[in-house]
Amino acid sequence: MKKLIAIILALTLALALVACSNNNGDNKDNNSSGNGNTVINNNDNSGEDNNGEATGSQYKSVDKIVLWTLSNDLKQFAERYTELTGNEVEVVVFDSADFATKINQTLGTKSKDVDVFVGEPQMLPNFFEAGFSADLSALDEQVKSRLVGYTYEAGKDEDGVLRAISYQACPGSVIYRRDLAKEVFGTDDPDEIGKLFSSFSAIEDTAKKLQEKGYTIFGDTGALRWFSNSSSPWVNDKGEIIVDQDRLDYFDCAVELYQKEYVAFAPEWSAAWYASMAGPLPMHAEWSGLDEVAGNPTTQIFSYVMPSWGALIVRDNAGDNKGLYGVCSGVCSFFGGGTFLTVNEYSAHKEAVQQFIEFCTLDDDTVRWWLEASNGDVVSNLAVLEENKDYENESFGNQKTYDFFMGEMDKIDYSLVTGYDDACKDAFGAAIISVQQGEATKEEALKGFYDLVIATYPELSIPADAPINQ
Amino acid sequence: MAVKVKKEETNAAVKPQGGLAARRDRKGILFCIPFVITFLIFNIYPVFRTLQMSFMSYKGFGKETFIAFDNYKRAFKDAFFWDAFLNTLKMWGVNIVLQLGLALLLTIIFNDMKYRMRGLSIFRALFYLPNLIACTSVAFLFKTLLDWRFGTVNQILLDAGIISAPVNWLTGEGLTAQMVVGVVGAWMWFGNSFIMLMAGVQGIDRSYFEAATIDGAGRWKMFTKVTMPLLRPIMLYVAVTSLIGGLQLFDLPYLLSGTKGQPGRSLFTAVFYLYDMAFNKNQMGYAAALAFVLFLIISVFCAIAFKLMNRKED
Numbered sequence: 001m002k003k004l005i006a007i008i009l010a011l012t013l014a015l016a017l018v019a020c021s022n023n024n025g026d027n028k029d030n031n032s033s034g035n036g037n038t039v040i041n042n043n044d045n046s047g048e049d050n051n052g053e054a055t056g057s058q059y060k061s062v063d064k065i066v067l068w069t070l071s072n073d074l075k076q077f078a079e080r081y082t083e084l085t086g087n088e089v090e091v092v093v094f095d096s097a098d099f100a101t102k103i104n105q106t107l108g109t110k111s112k113d114v115d116v117f118v119g120e121p122q123m124l125p126n127f128f129e130a131g132f133s134a135d136l137s138a139l140d141e142q143v144k145s146r147l148v149g150y151t152y153e154a155g156k157d158e159d160g161v162l163r164a165i166s167y168q169a170c171p172g173s174v175i176y177r178r179d180l181a182k183e184v185f186g187t188d189d190p191d192e193i194g195k196l197f198s199s200f201s202a203i204e205d206t207a208k209k210l211q212e213k214g215y216t217i218f219g220d221t222g223a224l225r226w227f228s229n230s231s232s233p234w235v236n237d238k239g240e241i242i243v244d245q246d247r248l249d250y251f252d253c254a255v256e257l258y259q260k261e262y263v264a265f266a267p268e269w270s271a272a273w274y275a276s277m278a279g280p281l282p283m284h285a286e287w288s289g290l291d292e293v294a295g296n297p298t299t300q301i302f303s304y305v306m307p308s309w310g311a312l313i314v315r316d317n318a319g320d321n322k323g324l325y326g327v328c329s330g331v332c333s334f335f336g337g338g339t340f341l342t343v344n345e346y347s348a349h350k351e352a353v354q355q356f357i358e359f360c361t362l363d364d365d366t367v368r369w370w371l372e373a374s375n376g377d378v379v380s381n382l383a384v385l386e387e388n389k390d391y392e393n394e395s396f397g398n399q400k401t402y403d404f405f406m407g408e409m410d411k412i413d414y415s416l417v418t419g420y421d422d423a424c425k426d427a428f429g430a431a432i433i434s435v436q437q438g439e440a441t442k443e444e445a446l447k448g449f450y451d452l453v454i455a456t457y458p459e460l461s462i463p464a465d466a467p468i469n470q
Numbered sequence: 471m472a473v474k475v476k477k478e479e480t481n482a483a484v485k486p487q488g489g490l491a492a493r494r495d496r497k498g499i500l501f502c503i504p505f506v507i508t509f510l511i512f513n514i515y516p517v518f519r520t521l522q523m524s525f526m527s528y529k530g531f532g533k534e535t536f537i538a539f540d541n542y543k544r545a546f547k548d549a550f551f552w553d554a555f556l557n558t559l560k561m562w563g564v565n566i567v568l569q570l571g572l573a574l575l576l577t578i579i580f581n582d583m584k585y586r587m588r589g590l591s592i593f594r595a596l597f598y599l600p601n602l603i604a605c606t607s608v609a610f611l612f613k614t615l616l617d618w619r620f621g622t623v624n625q626i627l628l629d630a631g632i633i634s635a636p637v638n639w640l641t642g643e644g645l646t647a648q649m650v651v652g653v654v655g656a657w658m659w660f661g662n663s664f665i666m667l668m669a670g671v672q673g674i675d676r677s678y679f680e681a682a683t684i685d686g687a688g689r690w691k692m693f694t695k696v697t698m699p700l701l702r703p704i705m706l707y708v709a710v711t712s713l714i715g716g717l718q719l720f721d722l723p724y725l726l727s728g729t730k731g732q733p734g735r736s737l738f739t740a741v742f743y744l745y746d747m748a749f750n751k752n753q754m755g756y757a758a759a760l761a762f763v764l765f766l767i768i769s770v771f772c773a774i775a776f777k778l779m780n781r782k783e784d
Contacts, residue, residue: 101749104530104531108531126529126531126532126752129529129531129532130529130531130532131532132531288617288619288620292619292620293619423751430734430735434734437733439733439734451549451550452550455548455549455550455551456747456751456753458544
């Protein structure tokens, strides 16, 4: 009998020790990532509530999910996921400049160190082609019917297999000053102001009218680049580089705005550009500190062209101008950026990771929570967008911004996007700059554009009806 | 017979005489293994892997397709690569002229009997200092100094009346920006050349100078007829090593141009172009071929330079 009691006690003690050591093991990893990047570990098992247990029971238990990302947003998702499921998520945030290289190097060795990683739309085709992203076809139907259309298209590989899902949608808009619009054009109605940006020639006229009142239409002509995919892809199915009339109009408009000083010469992301959202700024500030250009004549920037996250930047930097902005359509609908989640093909926890992605993108409660937590991010979940479409946004003069962005999303034509877009846009931008600065004529610059794109991608060709052949 | 015995004795002296010596030899090999392994992994393997990639259509990920010499044919026809190579030569040209000229001038001053300059070791350290500063810091420093509106250089030149309007050093004319890179490079590396030339001059037998003095040679004659001819091999060595480094120029123009190679494409160097192809355009196979084309070019330049050096020695 004594022996039996001793055995039972010993087993109880052993089990207790095992349980304790598991806890210690979990905590042990809390502060180490081993790669020198920002890491947050979310392993708060102490505060499990009833709600957490109930929701958590749907999720597969896993020791730890390792997430590589570009922004801090997903730390909040990870914290919430851990609270609800008890599963630990280690979030490693990388600088965007190194991210694609880091993924290529790490997953090129079929590493299992990462379970889930993010990508922006332009990175995704490379990740898919490299075989880094696992098949998410199991979620295809849900994503197709419940998320914004273009995000579904962007998450598919060239064979149409779903491999990445985004919790965001980033349609573009022109963010304009309502007070200046009323003063110069007599109205601040988004539909009416949208007409002033409906074509490149309309933009030139608008810029001229603004200059007459002492205002500038944009920070610099780089704002126009968002409209470069207006009607044709940069490269068609035959592998020909397309410079259609819209692109030529874009070229001419950018040169005119520059040469007639219709813009403030404050490039996106410069100190002056940020400051301009709250008030007047010195002309020709470029990348200088504001104190350095304090003596220059001042102006006020009328509008900014950016994806939906840009509207939040304007709102957050508006200062006393908060509430004086509105959003309207431009020459064409466009999108930019957005965080897509994809499962590492070599992860040991594919099922759990897929559940995590589902949690971030398709779980309506989570998306509702994120809308609040992010203070206005535009999400990809259609049901949540629909719920918020009548929300009147105080920061934008009580405009129904979700309703507006939903309309813009519908107009995005993802078939215009190609893998050559970045290289073509960069080369076209360089051609525009060379004419703006008087280094080349338009013909020379266009020839240089074609030469550069073909030098980079020899498989492409110049069509017979290209502007340089006419 | 006597000769044979002597040869055997010599061999016996060289050969290990017992087990202990043999074990020592083997231990020596063991000590070399870490270096050899590291060298094979980090030096030899990448070279062969790059060579292999240069015959492939490869993005740096995904499938590799064998395309034989297509990447090399493309490289020889790629006008943008050759433009970048020409840019490299221009920047290196300015750099080497200033670098060698300044180093030579300082060498003459510090070796002149008449001036008897003191504190050579301090000056040597000071001149070498720019070489020790990280290129990122140098680029940041010169970007600030050369800012066309608020930079110190323009302010000084304007105040002194040397220029009437600010010069756009880095974002105006392509040629100006190339000159700036050359000058900054010379500032960074002239200390190194100075140390080598000083060593070269100090290695010249003093009797040559004494003989020239007795023959009535002046300082200029002594410099042109004694110092320069004897210093030429060192100068050639400095020029060749500078050329090898110069053709691989990347960091300074990359940073000074804000990573874009601007103005125009004037600050795109051959290696900058290679880097852009590999990591921005995802054309790793083509970039590998460019690396080998560059290697071939540098080899040819080196061969010519060594030929010149050897001819002089003969």
